[in-house]
Amino acid sequence: MDMRELPERMRRWSLAGQMLALQIVVVGITAAGGTALAALQAGDLLTDEAAGRAEAVAVSVADSPSVLAALGDSATLQPYAERVRRETGVDFITIMSTGGLRYTHPNPAQIGRRFLGNTGPALRGRTFTETYTGTLGSSVRAVAPVRDAGGGVRALVSAGITVEKISVRLRGQVAGAVFIGLLGLSAGGAGAYLVGSRLRRQTHGMGPAELSRMYEYHDAILHAVREGLLLVDGAGRLTLCNDGARELLGLPGDADGRHVGELGLPASLAGLLASGESRSDEIHLTGERTLVVNVAVVRSGNRSLGTVVTLRDHTELQALTGQLDAERGFADSLRAAAHESANRLHTVITLVELGRTEQAVAFATAELRAAQQLTDRVMGAVREPVLAALLLGKSAEAAERGVELAISPDTGLDDIGLDGRDLVTILGNLIDNAVEAAVSGVPPARVDVRLLADETTFLISVADSGPGLDAVTAREAFRRGWTTKGDGRGLGLAMVGQAVRRLGGAIDVGGGPGAVFTVRLPLRAEGLS
Structure with a gap:
């Protein structure tokens, strides 16, 4: 496989696959680096340990009184040196004259020959260590002076450990470090595989490009x-x-x-x-x-x-639905009025046919006067056309249900400059709920409406002759779903509360003996005509 194709192939891997490969590479490099570092440190430590041990043995032998007493006597010094060598684990102990002639050596054939190595610092009275190649090969050695009672240097002692022996120990420790490194690599690889598997499940096997593209699409959709x-x-x-x-x-x-x-x-x-x-x-x-x-x-x-x-x-739709309901109510009221007018017209015609003209005229005049009085009363008191039409329609609806809808004598209202849809929502729903309450109360059923406006406030008051509301029910009445029918579908009073809040007003519920709903809406002075 062409190595130039590898990066391109890796880009097509899933995110989990790329993460697994990356983690294995990181763990492998970490394990290899840790093993190499451990080997280097172990080599330095073993060399330092060998030098320290050789120096300790050389100084100990040099300070021994028996060595000073037996200088020059190889027969006495050789057994002593070999015994100490075996007990301390060093590879050689050489006792020599200041001229470098050996008195002892692990190889007896080397006794009497010249020592191979540096002795200058020791001749000047200083113990030192070095790595030098002698008759036993390369070794880490220490050379210490043997002093007499006056402090003069009488002989030298060298002790050392071969580099081969240090290397054997080093290979053992490196093998252990490599084994631990392999264990770490295996554990890291297993962990990387588990993390990759979990990541693969969570990303559904998709690559970084796919994830990025999906995020961009989803983000665009969410904002669009x-x-x-x-x-x-x-x-x-x-x-x-x-x-x-x-x-x-x-x-x-x-x-x-x-x-x-x-x-x-x-x-x-x-x-x-x-x-x-x-x-x-x-x-x-x-x-x-x-x-x-x-x-x-x-x-x-x-x-x-x-x-x-x-x-x-659905704010606009709900407002339009409210307006449609109002228009439907107006149409129903007109149909009811037309039906009632037809009945009255038939009555008038029948009276005329019977020759009772005066009774027919009196009957027709009385009905016309009653209808005109209601219209004149509403139109004279309420010059806001939307509310006037609403009150006329609700009056007809209430009359059909046997409820008298009365306009308070002190009602007086010009164009107040508020949103007509909100006013229809507030007044229409309050009258509907009042009619429902009045029907369920003790006859005669009655609803009183009062509309007043001054320079700062528009007041709507709707009272009914129904059973009224207690304090707890009054608080719950404006919650979505509340209704006296208990079906959880009530929305009218909740919309009233919303419209009142939207206009910055307040609503109170009182009793007297039925329920009295009072709405106060703030007005701007320039909103009044």
């Missing part, structure tokens, strides 16, 4: 989609969110890694995100938005990895 996307782990911590989710939920910049309960989300939404349960198309309200939330649990085998949450903004 308008819908909100969240990843929440099994402990309820936010692990990922895209730009859409940050905008829809108003998340802080450091949201990643924090528990969803610490992100300032509404309690119901935070509870859903931390529950680890799958949900489909749930409606949740934030401070200014209506969101459709879907939660899907992500599993690996039987283990839950967390949840994927998608968010869709």
Whole structure:
């Protein structure tokens, strides 16, 4: 194989394969370097140890009184030197004259011959060590002076250990170091294989280029989609969110890694995100938005990895739906009024046919007067066209259900410059809930509406003759899902609360004997006409 092809082939390996190869190379280089360093250190240590031992033996023999007494007598010194040599483990002990003539030697044939090596420092009274090649080969030796009582140098003692003996010991220690290095290499290779296997499972066998490309695609998708996307782990911590989710939920910049309960989300939404349960198309309200939330649990085998949450903004759709409901209510009211007018017209025609013209005129005039009075009352008090139309429609709806919708005598309202959709949401839902409560109360069923505006505040008050709300229920009434029907689908009052907060107002719930909802919305002076 052409060695130039190797880097290209390695680039095509998976990330786990590249990491395994890299780890094996690193471990191999580390083991080889450690073994070489250990061998060098062992050689230096053995040489130093040999020199120290030779010096200690040479000084000990030189300081022996029996050596000074027997100088020149090889027959006495040779057995002594050999006994000491065997006991200390050195390879030779040579006792010599100051001129270098040997009195002792491991090879008796060398006795009387001249010592091979340096003796100058010892003749000057200093013990020294050196590596020198003599009759026994290269050796690490020490030379020490033998002094008389007056301090004069009378003879010399040399003790040494051959380099071959040191090399034998060194080869044993190097073999041990190599064995330990191989064990380390094997353990490192096994560990690298296990790490590589785990990495291969986690990366699904993909290479760095594939992982980088996948990251770029996923990052581009996350930033491109308008819908909100969240990843929440099994402990309820936010692990990922895209730009859409940050905008829809108003998340802080450091949201990643924090528990969803610490992100300032509404309690119901935070509870859903931390529950680890799958949900489909749930409606949740934030401070200014209506969101459709879907939660899907992500599993690996039987283990839950967390949840994927998608968010869709239905604020505009919900507002349009509210307007559509209002328009539908107006249409129903018109149909009911048309049906009632047809009945009255038939009555008038029948009276005319019977020749009772005066009764027909009186009946028609009375009905016309009642209808016109209601219209004049509403249009005269409320000059905000959207609210006036809403009140007329709700009056007809309430009448169909047997509820009297009364406009407070002190109601007076011009164009206040607030968003008509929010006003329809607030007033329409309050009247709908009041009618429902009045129907379930003690007859006669009645709903009183009061609208007032001054230079700073717009006041909406809706009271019903129903059973009323206790303090606990009043606090829960604006929670998503609350309803007197108990089906968990209530959304009207929750949207009222959201609209009031969006306009910067406040809402109070009182009793008297039914429920009284009072909304106060701030106005700018220039918003009044």
